[in-house]
Structure formats: structure tokens, C-alpha cells
Amino acid sequence: MTDTPEIPSFLDPAVQDDPFDAYALMREHCPVHRLPENGLHMVTRYDDARAVLSDPVSFSNAPSGAGARLSDSGKAARDHIAEHGWDRTHTLQRTDPPVHTHYRRLLSRVFTSKRVEQLSPRMEQLCHQLIDKFIDAGECEFVSDFALPLPGIIICEQLGLDATQYPTFKRWADAMLASAQRVLTVEEAIEEAVVELEAQRHLAAEFDRRRDDPIDDLISALVHAHQPPDGEGAEDEPLTIEELQDLMHQLITGGFETTTAALGTGLWLLLRHPDQLAKLRADRTLLNNFIDESLRFDSPVAGLWRTTTCPVTVAGTEIPADAAVMVRYASANRDEKKFDNPDVFDIERPNAKDHVAFGWGNHFCVGAWLARAELRIAFTALLDRLEDIELARPLDDIPHEFSFMLRPLKELPIRFRPS
Ligand code: HEM
Numbered sequence: 024m025t026d027t028p029e030i031p032s033f034l035d036p037a038v039q040d041d042p043f044d045a046y047a048l049m050r051e052h053c054p055v056h057r058l059p060e061n062g063l064h065m066v067t068r069y070d071d072a073r074a075v076l077s078d079p080v081s082f083s084n085a086p087s088g089a090g091a092r093l094s095d096s097g098k099a100a101r102d103h104i105a106e107h108g109w110d111r112t113h114t115l116q117r118t119d120p121p122v123h124t125h126y127r128r129l130l131s132r133v134f135t136s137k138r139v140e141q142l143s144p145r146m147e148q149l150c151h152q153l154i155d156k157f158i159d160a161g162e163c164e165f166v167s168d169f170a171l172p173l174p175g176i177i178i179c180e181q182l183g184l185d186a187t188q189y190p191t192f193k194r195w196a197d198a199m200l201a202s203a204q205r206v207l208t209v210e211e212a213i214e215e216a217v218v219e220l221e222a223q224r225h226l227a228a229e230f231d232r233r234r235d236d237p238i239d240d241l242i243s244a245l246v247h248a249h250q251p252p253d254g255e256g257a258e259d260e261p262l263t264i265e266e267l268q269d270l271m272h273q274l275i276t277g278g279f280e281t282t283t284a285a286l287g288t289g290l291w292l293l294l295r296h297p298d299q300l301a302k303l304r305a306d307r308t309l310l311n312n313f314i315d316e317s318l319r320f321d322s323p324v325a326g327l328w329r330t331t332t333c334p335v336t337v338a339g340t341e342i343p344a345d346a347a348v349m350v351r352y353a354s355a356n357r358d359e360k361k362f363d364n365p366d367v368f369d370i371e372r373p374n375a376k377d378h379v380a381f382g383w384g385n386h387f388c389v390g391a392w393l394a395r396a397e398l399r400i401a402f403t404a405l406l407d408r409l410e411d412i413e414l415a416r417p418l419d420d421i422p423h424e425f426s427f428m429l430r431p432l433k434e435l436p437i438r439f440r441p442s
Pocket of ligand 1: 352
């Protein structure tokens with residue numbers, strides 16, 4: 024038996040930025056690593072991650088115990104929102120079956136593959152409009168010129184919000200995600216809560232409008248989701264305003280920066296692996312596998328939380344009841360027992376699609392259809408219109424924003440030759 028080596032701290036920005044050696048150490052020596060800084064149990068192997076995600080009875084999504092204890096800043100923000108807006112209730116991602124099943128059924132009535140298919144022409148048009156804005160310059164900052172606005176505007180439009188308000192929408196999304204990205208002081212948390220309240224008020228007015236006058240958008244569909252499709256079967260109770268606010272919160276936070284990170288990372292991976300870019304240009308049928316391989320290789324959502332409901336043993340490690348567990352998708356996706364040569368970026372990898380970047384089990388990403396379509400359409404347009412793409416200048420030594428959960432690139436300045 025080998026001694027367990029020291030695992031570097033995940034609070035170190037350099038480790039957070041390039042955590043793959045640390046993940047490999049953990050997978051080999053301590054597959055469930057208890058972070059000394061916050062007591063979180065990090066599950067790092069592929070099979071263990073899938074087992075945890077498949078067992079909602081022992082590993083709960085509902086905030087309780089360790090998972091529900093709010094920091095002072097979290098409590099201050101929550102109190103401020105409850106006093107001035109609509110208190111947070113728990114729906115969908117923060118619930119377990121059978122409550123989760125109820126919300127998931129309502130959402131799957133409105134978030135259909137058909138809706139995504141209908142969206143494709145608009146996504147294509149938007150990709151070309153965004154490229155039109157920078158193509159003549161022969162360069163752009165890919166994150167702010169493309170990777171942020173594409174999913175931002177699409178989700179604005181899907182939610183029935185005015186796409187010209189996209190910068191406001193981005194501010195709301197940033198505020199909603201702030202506490203998951205970094206440690207906030209009480210003052211900072213209240214500042215973010217004030218912005219979130221602005222979003223709540225705007226959304227509440229939209230719910231009212233769509234209740235009386237539905238249009239073909241997601242907000243209308245959610246407000247009327249209690250009515251069975253085609254009028255068949257019994258009606259559910261309409262969603263309350265608190266439930267609607269929480270669902271919107273999840274769609275906004277779940278659907279925006281995740282896809283931005285996937286777009287930025289996908290392009291950056293191609294630039295760092297010109298042989299793979301050449302292969303993709305030569306054979307576009309590899310596009311879907313390229314998308315899966317980049318989600319596997321550098322997963323946009325690095326990990327998410329569960330709370331144990333009872334004492335459990337994972338990979339020989341005992342975890343007590345009421346403990347916070349983080350399933351580290353990004354490490355599971357580099358597990359050498361599942362993926363041969365996991366640290367090689369290979370767009371022809373036969374089992375790339377087995378990644379868990381969209382989760383696994385009952386909480387599997389609701390927006391996976393939409394995200395995949397956005398990535399497919401975006402990379403098609405980019406490869407069609409930009410040749411000889413390269414980095415315009417070296418990236419920062421630490422190219423990602425600090426985040427315990429997501430993988431946002433700070434910037435991706437590129438230059439290219441218009442096709
Ligand atoms: C590349 C982009 C995306 C990635 C990597 C991603 C990743 C994930 C992951 C890992 C989960 C599992 C959560 C869990 O296990 O608790 C999840 C769930 C979810 N995602 Fe995504 N997501 C993406 C895009 C989207 C989009 C575009 C939307 C919506 C517009 C969305 C909405 C959601 C929602 C609402 C859930 C919760 C589902 C549930 O709890 O039943 N996501 N996503």
C-alpha cells in the first residue's frame with residue numbers, strides 16, 4: 024500500500040485552474056477526498072460518481088443538513104430577497120423524487136426536442152449575425168463577442184425576454200451565480216441580491232402578462248404547464264409565483280454560463296490541438312463526437328453537490344449522514360478506468376459520449392438538447408466562415424475565472440482569415 028500523497032488545495036487558484044493532476048492523484052490514492060478547508064467530500068472516480076448520481080435516496084439534492092447551512096452572507100442575501108421579493112423555494116434541481124419527478128414532468132412538457140428543433144434556424148441566423156459583426160476585422164475576443172451572447176440571447180428569447188436586454192440579463196445571471204462562484208462578504212451578497220430582485224420583479228410582470236395572453240415562449244409554457252398537452256388528462260395545480268421564480272432561476276443559471284464555457288473551451292481545445300482541428304475540418308461528421316470529447320475533456324460544470332441522508336461508504340470511504348458531497352464530473356470524465364489515455368484530446372474517441380458532463384440519473388441536464396444544438400450550429404458556422412484561426416496573444420497564466428463549480432474562460436482573443 025502506498026502512502027497517500029498530499030493533495031493540493033482547491034482554494035489555490037492555480038490548482039482550480041488546472042486541477043487535472045490533482046484529480047488523478049485523488050482517483051488513485053483517495054477517491055473520496057475530504058477537503059480540509061470546508062469538509063466537502065469530493066467523489067472523483069467515474070463509477071462512484073454514477074453510483075452516487077443514481078442513488079437519490081442516500082444522496083439528496085434537497086438542501087438539508089450540511090448542504091442547507093448558509094454562510095452569514097448567504098443568509099443575509101436570502102433574508103433580503105424574502106423581505107423585498109419572493110423567498111427562495113426549492114424546485115427541480117434542489118428536490119428529490121417524488122417532488123422532483125413532478126417538476127421534471129412539468130418541465131419536460133415544455134422543454135421538448137421539438138422546441139429545440141424549431142429553434143435551429145434562429146440559432147443559425149444568430150451565429151451568423153454575431154460573426155458578421157467581427158469578421159471583417161479578422162479578429163475578435165471570442166468569449167464576449169460570441170460565446171456569451173449566443174446562449175444569452177437564445178435563452179432570453181426562449182424565456183420570452185427582449186434580446187436587446189441581453190446585457191441586463193447577463194447582470195442578472197451573474198448575480199444569481201455569484202455565491203456559487205466565489206466567497207462573498209455580507210455587503211457583496213446584498214448587492215447581488217438587489218440585482219436578483221430586479222430580475223424577480225421583471226419576471227413576475229412577465230408571468231402576469233403570459234397568464235392572460237400566452238405566446239409561443241417558455242415563460243408562457245411554464246405558466247400554463249399545469250394544463251396537460253392536447254387538453255387530455257387531469258390538470259395539475261398551477262405553479263406558484265415562488266415556484267416559477269425558482270424554475271426561471273435554474274433555467275437562467277443552468278443555461279447560460281455553462282454553454283458559454285463549452286463554446287470557449289471547445290474552440291480553445293481546437294487551437295491547442297491543430298491536428299484535431301484539421302481532422303474536423305476534413306470530416307464534419309466528427310462534429311458531434313468533437314462536442315462530446317470537449318465536454319468530457321474539460322467539463323463546463325466541474326462538479327455539483329449532494330447531501331447524504333444516512334451513513335454511506337463510497338470507494339471504501341465512510342461518509343457520515345448529513346455530509347456535503349461533491350460529485351466531480353470533471354474528474355470522472357478523466358478516469359483512466361473508463362477512458363483510455365484520458366488526458367489525450369481525441370475527437371475520434373469511441374466512447375466520448377459516455378461522459379457525465381450533463382450529469383447522470385434523474386437530474387440529467389434538462390437543457391442538454393438545447394446545449395448540444397447550440398454547440399453544433401455554432402461550430403458549423405465558425406468552421407465555415409473562419410480559416411487559420413489562432414490565438415491573437417497568449418492567455419493569462421491563469422486563463423479561467425476562479426470558480427469552484429464552473430469553468431469560465433476569462434477571454435479568448437483570436438485572429439483568423441475570413442473564408
Ligand atoms: C454545455 C452546457 C451545459 C452543461 C455542461 C450542463 C450541465 C448540467 C449538469 C451537470 C446537470 C446535473 C445537475 C445535477 O446532477 O444535480 C444539469 C442539470 C440541469 N441543467 Fe444543464 N447544462 C448545460 C446546459 C443547460 C441549458 C442550456 C439549460 C437550460 C436552458 C440547462 C438547464 C438545466 C437544469 C434546469 C438542470 C436541472 C435538472 C434537474 O435537476 O432535473 N442546462 N446541467
